[in-house]
Amino acid sequence: VTSREECIARDAADPMAAFRERFVVPENMIYLDGNSLGLMPKSAAARVQKALAEEWGQDLITSWNKHGWFDMPRKMGNKLARLIGAPSDSVVIADTISINMFKVLTSALAMRPDRKIILSDSGNFPSDLYVAQGLNTFLDGRYEVKIVAPEAVLASITADVAVVMLTEVDYRTSRRHDMAAITNLAHAKGALTIWDLAHSAGAMAVDLSAADADFAVGCTYKYINGGPGSQAFAFVHPRHQTTAMPALVGWWGHARPFDFDLTYEAAPDMRRQQSGTQAILSLAALDAALDCWADVDMVALREKSKSLCSLFISLVEEQCAGLGLLLAGPRDMAQRGSHVSFHCAQGYAVMQALIARGVIGDFRAPDLIRFGFAPLYNTRLEVFDAAAVLADILKTASWNQPRFLQKKAVT
Ligand SMILES: *Cc1c(COP(=O)(O)O)cnc(C)c1O
Numbered sequence: 001v002t003s004r005e006e007c008i009a010r011d012a013a014d015p016m017a018a019f020r021e022r023f024v025v026p027e028n029m030i031y032l033d034g035n036s037l038g039l040m041p042k043s044a045a046a047r048v049q050k051a052l053a054e055e056w057g058q059d060l061i062t063s064w065n066k067h068g069w070f071d072m073p074r075k076m077g078n079k080l081a082r083l084i085g086a087p088s089d090s091v092v093i094a095d096t097i098s099i100n101m102f103k104v105l106t107s108a109l110a111m112r113p114d115r116k117i118i119l120s121d122s123g124n125f126p127s128d129l130y131v132a133q134g135l136n137t138f139l140d141g142r143y144e145v146k147i148v149a150p151e152a153v154l155a156s157i158t159a160d161v162a163v164v165m166l167t168e169v170d171y172r173t174s175r176r177h178d179m180a181a182i183t184n185l186a187h188a189k190g191a192l193t194i195w196d197l198a199h200s201a202g203a204m205a206v207d208l209s210a211a212d213a214d215f216a217v218g219c220t221y222k223y224i225n226g227g228p229g230s231q232a233f234a235f236v237h238p239r240h241q242t243t244a245m246p247a248l249v250g251w252w253g254h255a256r257p258f259d260f261d262l263t264y265e266a267a268p269d270m271r272r273q274q275s276g277t278q279a280i281l282s283l284a285a286l287d288a289a290l291d292c293w294a295d296v297d298m299v300a301l302r303e304k305s306k307s308l309c310s311l312f313i314s315l316v317e318e319q320c321a322g323l324g325l326l327l328a329g330p331r332d333m334a335q336r337g338s339h340v341s342f343h344c345a346q347g348y349a350v351m352q353a354l355i356a357r358g359v360i361g362d363f364r365a366p367d368l369i370r371f372g373f374a375p376l377y378n379t380r381l382e383v384f385d386a387a388a389v390l391a392d393i394l395k396t397a398s399w400n401q402p403r404f405l406q407k408k409a410v411t
Contacts, residue, residue: 007380020377035372038225044288051284079290085207100234104215106247115162123150123170161191169199169337173329180211203338205298226286250275304375305338315387323394339372352404
């Protein structure tokens with residue numbers, strides 16, 4: 001397919017190569033897990049240190065005004081908006097995906113009171129399904145949470161569906177839904193759409209406006225590099241912002257929070273998707289990460305992602321032929337996200353053996369070894385070397401050791 005030297009030469013000629021300099025890259029490690037927890041921006045430490053020493057340490061409560069703490073979720077939402085093709089003032093940073101999913105799902109359901117089906121698919125992230133199921137249990141089963149195969153989604157969008165709730169890129173297989181086509185059909189049938197962009201935001205150019213999506217959620221600790229547990233985001237299309245009413249509200253979403261009214265009155269904009277106080281130190285780290293994205297060409301980013309993923313697939317299929325691996329998800333790069341998974345019978349142990357040799361990916365039950373290619377910092381040389389280590393581990397069966405077979409809590 002290619003040589004190591006050729007990979008080095010292509011990295012040197014890569015117009016996106018300089019972005020890697022913005023991140024702390026641990027030595028002797030090939031990090032292919034930016035789809036789970038992105039690298040730390042070099043600028044994050046100073047930004048958090050400022051929030052600690054100056055803002056918290058010295059300015060204390062005055063920082064809510066003086067350092068704009070109160071506006072951070074919306075200001076940062078506007079920084080993130082470009083990455084997902086959202087207009088300004090349609091994104092807020094807050095909470096987790098699961099919590100934001102509850103907010104936008106209840107918002108959407110209230111807008112379709114005569115419909116009883118929440119449609120999702122078996123490629124969705126379980127937490128999204130749990131949120132829908134938990135809500136439905138609380139409502140004594142008023143809704144049907146319908147889970148179909150990803151291929152059956154389009155045919156299942158009938159006139160009784162209230163909400164189509166999907167993750168664009170499957171966290172396991174990397175299969176990518178056609179967001180525009182599904183949204184279009186959902187609208188034709190009178191349904192609303194909610195898109196989970198956890199494996200899309202920062203991995204590819206997302207265009208929520210072009211797809212005409214109604215609602216979206218996503219996380220910032222994966223490809224966006226906001227840090228462990230950094231806040232998620234929520235998007236509401238401008239046409240819904242004054243009608244969408246989440247069931248989870250709080251004082252940060254009140255029209256006038258500092259009036260401390262006893263009765264809730266929703267803010268007439270995206271603020272109503274906020275509930276309460278956010279972790280400011282975490283927002284500070286995320287703010288540094290978002291600044292790393294300010295000058296990134298998202299079209300070039302997508303090309304780099306496709307190039308890294310297709311290179312890895314070719315190298316692995318060439319070097320590991322006959323060793324029991326099977327590519328998960330479609331082959332067509334247009335229908336994939338930015339990670340690559342292979343079915344592998346002893347996948348857990350194989351991944352532990354890879355990690356022991358400095359190639360960091362993860363394992364997803366029942367049998368997937370998963371490698372994320374963060375186009376902002378991964379290189380073709382890393383792709384080449386990772387494929388070679390994987391081939392060596394499989395050929396020598398060096399995964400077959402008790403220390404690699406012992407399952408840890410986090411896979
Ligand atoms: C990582 C991920 C989440 C995480 O949800 P949190 O509530 O933020 O922990 C949700 N959905 C998908 C598709 C994910 O990949």
